[in-house]
Amino acid sequence: MSLQILILDDEPIVGERLKAALEKEGHQVETFVQPLLAARRLEEKAFDIVVTDIRMDGMDGIEILELVRKKHERAKVIMITGYATLEVARESLTKGAFDFIAKPFKLREMRETISKAVEALQAEDRKDSAKRA
Numbered sequence: 001m002s003l004q005i006l007i008l009d010d011e012p013i014v015g016e017r018l019k020a021a022l023e024k025e026g027h028q029v030e031t032f033v034q035p036l037l038a039a040r041r042l043e044e045k046a047f048d049i050v051v052t053d054i055r056m057d058g059m060d061g062i063e064i065l066e067l068v069r070k071k072h073e074r075a076k077v078i079m080i081t082g083y084a085t086l087e088v089a090r091e092s093l094t095k096g097a098f099d100f101i102a103k104p105f106k107l108r109e110m111r112e113t114i115s116k117a118v119e120a121l122q123a124e125d126r127k128d129s130a131k132r133a
Contacts, residue, residue: 001122004046005027008035010034038064043067048117055082069095078099081102
């Protein structure tokens with residue numbers, strides 16, 4: 001299943017590494033280092049998965065999460081942060097994040113989380129198809 005994935009992290013290396021790995025798996029990936037540009041893109045296009053850092057200048061990941069939940073209910077949002085606290089994780093999950101990953105993370109860990117998000121999207125699609133049938 002080829003997905004539309006948006007990655008937002010103010011550290012360019014994070015987006016570059018994830019983009020390379022995810023495109024190898026056949027996904028369409030757009031990366032951003034500026035939250036306001038990512039927010040603008042989210043207004044224009046629906047993504048299946050959004051990976052966002054939490055602490056950034058101008059707009060934080062919780063605001064991005066809230067925007068995605070409002071605009072694209074189906075999208076799965078994966079929060080990443082170098083400042084992992086139970087409080088931030090709880091707030092993210094309460095507001096509808098799919099998962100929360102602490103930095104530094106291994107590519108394998110991100111791939112596994114994205115695989116779980118894909119499974120969740122497919123399960124929702126099957127449920128929607130069954131409702132329509």
